[in-house]
Amino acid sequence: MRHTSTGQTKTALGLHVCPRCSSPLVQPTCWEQAGDRGHWRLWRRCPECEWRRDEVHGETEIDAFDEELDSGTRELSEVLKTLAHENMQYVVDTFTAALDADLITADDFS
Numbered sequence: 853m854r855h856t857s858t859g860q861t862k863t864a865l866g867l868h869v870c871p872r873c874s875s876p877l878v879q880p881t882c883w884e885q886a887g888d889r890g891h892w893r894l895w896r897r898c899p900e901c902e903w904r905r906d907e908v909h910g911e912t913e914i915d916a917f918d919e920e921l922d923s924g925t926r927e928l929s930e931v932l933k934t935l936a937h938e939n940m941q942y943v944v945d946t947f948t949a950a951l952d953a954d955l956i957t958a959d960d961f962s
């Protein structure tokens with residue numbers, strides 16, 4: 853088990869670093885969009901000490917985490933892309949339904 857001797861602050865730690873054992877191998881296990889755009893609820897797990905947590909993070913933190921994961925797995929970014937695609941499909945479906953229901957007319961585009 854590793855211990856931190858340096859006085860690093862919590863904010864200096866990336867999402868890939870375990871706050872309990874300082875392992876840099878923390879992996880995302882699950883995530884979902886949290887409320888507004890650019891925020892995600894992220895479930896993380898440390899493979900070394902079985903630490904787990906779910907927290908909502910902003911896009912900046914997620915991006916940094918994604919960069920760290922790039923060296924290992926590209927899983928996170930792939931899933932985020934899939935989610936973005938699904939969201940887009942939802943918008944298209946909603947738009948099509950609105951057209952079908954005559955809620956949107958050609959006048960809306962003039």
Ligand SMILES: [Zn+2]
Nearest residue numbers: 870873898901
């Ligand atoms: Zn750990």
